[in-house]
Amino acid sequence: MAYQAGGQRPAPRPVPDTCEIQAYLQDYGALLESQSCPSLVVDHHWNVVMANSAFETLFLGVRPHPTAMPGENFLRFVLFHPDAGEVLGEHESGWCLPMLAQLRTALETHGHDHDLQAVRREIAQDPIMEAAYRQGLPHWIRAVGEAATRLDGAVRLLHHPDPRRGRTECRIVEEIPQPLRELGYRRLTMVLRDPRRPAAPVRRPRRSRDAASHLTVVPSTED
Template sequence: MAHQAAGGQRQVPRLVPDTPEARAYLADYAAFLEAVPFPSLVVDRRWDVLLSNGPFRSLFRQVEAHPTAMPDDNFLRFVLFHPDAATVLGEHEASWCLPMLAHFARTVERCAPDPGLQAIRREIEQDPIMEVAYRHGVPHWLRVVGEGAAEHDGSVRPLIHPDPRWGATDCRIVVETTPTLDDLGCTRLTLVLRDARRPAAAARGRGARRGATHLRVVPAAD
C-alpha cells in the first residue's frame, strides 16, 4: 500500500487550555496513568495524545520515526498513515482503520468546524487509499456490521506485541473519562491485554508494512 505522508510539522495548536490548573491536573493524571499496567493514553477529539504511559510506549517501541504519524503524537494519524501500523495493530484494516475512520467521520459531523479535524480530513483526501475507504468503505462497512461498530469502548481488537510474553494477542478497548478530563475535551483509552494468545498464524503478519493499492476490506474502485 503506497504511503503518502502529508509531511511537515504540527500546524494546529492542541485543544487543551494551557493553564496552571490544567497542567497541574494532567501532571498528576500522568502519574496515575503510569500505575496502569496496560497501554493507556489520553487524547482529545482530534486524537492528539496528551498523555501516555510506559506500557503504551513499550507496545509501539519498534515503529520507525515518522514526521506526523507517531503513536504518541496523534493516534489516528498513526493508525491511518504510519507504514508500520500493521506490524502492531493486528487485522489492521478491518479492526483498526475502518473503526477509526468511522469514528472520525462522526466526530467531523458532530463538531463545529475545527482546524485540527479539517487538517486530518485533508490528509485523508491526499491519500487515495484512505479517501476511498472514507467515502465508500466506511458507509458499506457500517451497513454490514451496524452503526455501533464506530464506537471504541468495549471492542476487542487484535494486537501484535513486541514482547514475546504477549506476542499475537487481543485487547479490549476501555474508554472512560473524568469530569475534569471531559471539561478539557479529553478521553482516556486503555488497551486491556488479554491472556488468551491468538494462533501462531495471526503473528505472521508482523513486519508487513503498507503495500497494497487499496484496503482489502474495501472493494476496489471501478
Template sequence: MAEESVAKDSVTKVVAAHAPVVGRPFALVHERPGQQTAAGERAADNTTTARTGAPEARQLPDDPDFRDYVDDYFAMTDALPFPSVVLDPGWGVAHANPAYDALFGGIGQHPTAMPGHNFLRFVLFHPDAASVLAEHETAWCLPMLAQFAEAYADDESAPGLRDIRQEIADDPIMDAAFRLGLPHWVRAVGDAAVHHDGAVRHVRHPDPERGRTSCRLVSESPRTLREFGFRRLTLVLRETGPAATRRGRAHLSVVPTR
C-alpha cells in the same frame, strides 16, 4: 487477510458498486513528499520527542486547577500495567504511559503519524501500524475512520480534523473508502462501529513473551477531562483466552450497498 493487497481492477469494481473499498491497508498510504501539517511540524521540530513521538503535554489548557488534576491523573495512568493514553479532541496524545511506549517502541520514525503524537494519524497513515495492530484494516482503520467521520461531521472547521480529511482526500482509495464504503459499513455494524468501549481487538506486542495477544479497549472520560474534550484509551492486554475469529476482506464484501 487485512494486510494483503488486491488488484486495482477489483478495487474499481467495488467502488463502482458502492461497496466498502479495501484495496490496500490504509496504513500503507504515505503522505506526499513535502506535505507537512502543523501537527507534523510540531512533531518534527520537537527535539525532546521520544522514539514514539510523544511531545510534552503543552497542548493542555492553561488552567492551573486543571493542570494540577491532570498531573495526578497522569501519575495514576503511569502506574497502570496496560498501555494507556490520554487523547485530546483531535486524537492528539496529551500523555502516554510507559506500557504504551513499550507497545509501540519498535515503530519507525514518521514526520506526522507517530503513535505518541496522534493516535488517529498513526492508525491511518503510519506504514508500520500494521506491525503492531493486528487485523489493521478491518479492526482498527475502519473503526477509527468511523470515529473520525462522526467528529468531522460535528465540526468540519476544526483545523486538525480538516487536515486529516485533506490527507484522506489526497489518496483516491482511502477517499473512496471514506465516502462510499464507510457509510455502508457503519450501517451494517451498527453503534459498535463508532463507540469502541469494550471492543476486543488484537495486537502484536514486541515482548516475545506476549507476542500476538488480544486486548480489550476501555475508553473513559472523567468529568474533569470531559470538560476539555479529553479522554483516556486503555488497551487491557489479556493474558489468556480463546483467539477471536479473524475477519478478512470477506467480512467487508457482504456489506449491503443499499
C-alpha cells in the same frame, strides 16, 4: 492503506493555564503511569496529551514518521503510518475503519476544525483512502452495524513486542472523568487479555514509505 508523506505536524497542544488543572493532570499522569496496560489521553483531534510507559513499549519498534507517530496523534498513526499494521492486528477492519468512523463523527461535531479538516484533506489526496472513506466505510457499517464504530468496550487484536504476549487481544476501555471532559480530553486504555493460543507465525512484510496497499472493502480496479 497508503502512506501519506504530506501534511503538517500537529500544532503544539495548549497547556491548561490554571494551577489546579495542571496539578490534576500531573497526578492523573502518575495514575496513568501506574497502570500495566497501555493507556493514553487524547483530545478531540486525537492528539496524545499523555501516555504511559506501557503504551510507549507497545509501539517501541515503530519507525520515525514526520506526522503520524503513535505518541503524537493516534488517529494519524492508525491511518497514515506504514508500520501501524505491525502492531495493530486486523488493521483494516479492527482499527482503520473504526477510526475513519471516529473521524466522520468528529467532523460532524467540529466541522470547521482545522486539524480534523487537515486529516480529511490527506485522505482525499489518496484515491484508495478516499474510496475507503466514501464507499468502504458506509458498506462496512451496513455489514457490521453502528455498534462496531464505538471504541469503548471493543475487543481488538494487537501484536505485542513482548514475546510473552505476542499476538493478543485487548479490550478498549474509555473513561472521561469530569476534569478531562471539561478540557475536551478522554482516556483510552487497552486492557490486555491472555495471549491467544500460539499459531504458526505469519510474516507481514513492512510497507515501504511510498507503497500503496489495497483495502478489501474497496473493490479493486485491477483487471
